[in-house]
Amino acid sequence: KAGVTQTPRYLIKTRGQQVTLSCSPISGHRSVSWYQQTPGQGLQFLFEYFSETQRNKGNFPGRFSGRQFSNSRSEMNVSTLELGDSALYLCASSLGLPGESSYNEQFFGPGTRLTVL
Amino acid sequence: AQRVTQPEKLLSVFKGAPVELKCNYSYSGSPELFWYVQYSRQRLQLLLRHISRESIKGFTADLNKGETSFHLKKPFAQEEDSAMYYCALSGRGSSGSARQLTFGSGTQLTVLP
Numbered sequence: 633k634a635g636v637t638q639t640p641r642y643l644i645k646t647r648g649q650q651v652t653l654s655c656s657p658i659s660g661h662r663s664v665s666w667y668q669q670t671p672g673q674g675l676q677f678l679f680e681y682f683s684e685t686q687r688n689k690g691n692f693p694g695r696f697s698g699r700q701f702s703n704s705r706s707e708m709n710v711s712t713l714e715l716g717d718s719a720l721y722l723c724a725s726s727l728g729l730p731g732e733s734s735y736n737e738q739f740f741g742p743g744t745r746l747t748v749l
Numbered sequence: 750a751q752r753v754t755q756p757e758k759l760l761s762v763f764k765g766a767p768v769e770l771k772c773n774y775s776y777s778g779s780p781e782l783f784w785y786v787q788y789s790r791q792r793l794q795l796l797l798r799h800i801s802r803e804s805i806k807g808f809t810a811d812l813n814k815g816e817t818s819f820h821l822k823k824p825f826a827q828e829e830d831s832a833m834y835y836c837a838l839s840g841r842g843s844s845g846s847a848r849q850l851t852f853g854s855g856t857q858l859t860v861l862p
Binding site for chain 2: 635665667675676688722737738739741
């Protein structure tokens with residue numbers, strides 16, 4: 633079974649631009665979560681989608697948004713990029729329904745490395 | 750609010766020595782705790798979870814609710830154990846509706862020959 637895939641793998645943008653990152657979960661997985669990883673802050677939860685609905689959101693400004701499609705693929709968008717948005721953005725998918733133990737076994741993608749100049 | 754603390758950013762041990770990676774958490778409800786591992790140039794992956802009470806690659810972790818800890822232990826470290834280890838807690842998010850994973854800052858373990 634193919635793992636979680638993320639595109640693009642690397643991205644360079646300038647301040648003020650916007651960016652869209654894509655994540656394809658493992659086949660059959662309906663939950664997709666997004667994380668930001670930086671050396672200073674570590675792994676921080678952005679948001680989580682299940683069946684096209686945002687179920688949870690971390691403490692990030694409204695410039696960070698996302699969505700999930702009917703095939704469970706997800707995108708996240710960052711508008712008006714700032715230098716501090718430079719990070720590795722990780723997507724993770726899980727199989728189970730919320731409340732089931734398998735819900736919390738998340739399978740991570742390789743990440744998208746975003747550099748903001 | 751939920752918080753996970755890993756006090757050691759770096760930890761070095763010699764091959765064959767015991768290793769313990771510390772993790773403390775703060776959460777008012779009933780948490781689920783996990784250890785994730787990231788080997789060099791590989792994806793972040795689940796190592797073990799407290800509800801399974803299993804040993805993976807020789808590692809075990811016991812949830813101590815009294816001390817709010819979930820330390821990861823291995824009696825005899827191997828060079829291939831060198832990696833970044835993250836402790837994570839699954840608890841209700843600020844919205845209250847769904848659980849979210851909160852990660853600690855990670856501990857880079859180096860096992861020396």
